[in-house]
Amino acid sequence: MRFVNAAIVALAALATLGGYFQEKKRLAAILAMPAAAARELYEKAQVRRDRVMWLLTAVLAVAAIVAVVLVKVRR
Numbered sequence: 001m002r003f004v005n006a007a008i009v010a011l012a013a014l015a016t017l018g019g020y021f022q023e024k025k026r027l028a029a030i031l032a033m034p035a036a037a038a039r040e041l042y043e044k045a046q047v048r049r050d051r052v053m054w055l056l057t058a059v060l061a062v063a064a065i066v067a068v069v070l071v072k073v074r075r
Contacts, residue, residue, distance in 0.1 A: 026045075030038045 030041060033041065
């Protein structure tokens with residue numbers, strides 16, 4: 001069990017580190033762009049982030065509903 005916990009922590013650390021380097025690269029690219037192009041890139045990324053958050057929220061809501069239904073059915 002300790003190995004599984006250590007693996008989960010290691011994966012979380014790698015994901016965080018990867019996100020940091022990805023964001024650092026993105027910011028460097030934005031700083032190198034003209035202002036109009038940087039703003040357009042930012043707005044496209046914001047729309048993409050919003051879509052992902054809506055999708056994640058919908059998936060979690062459906063999972064919660066399924067969990068409640070399964071708990072009620074098993075009783």
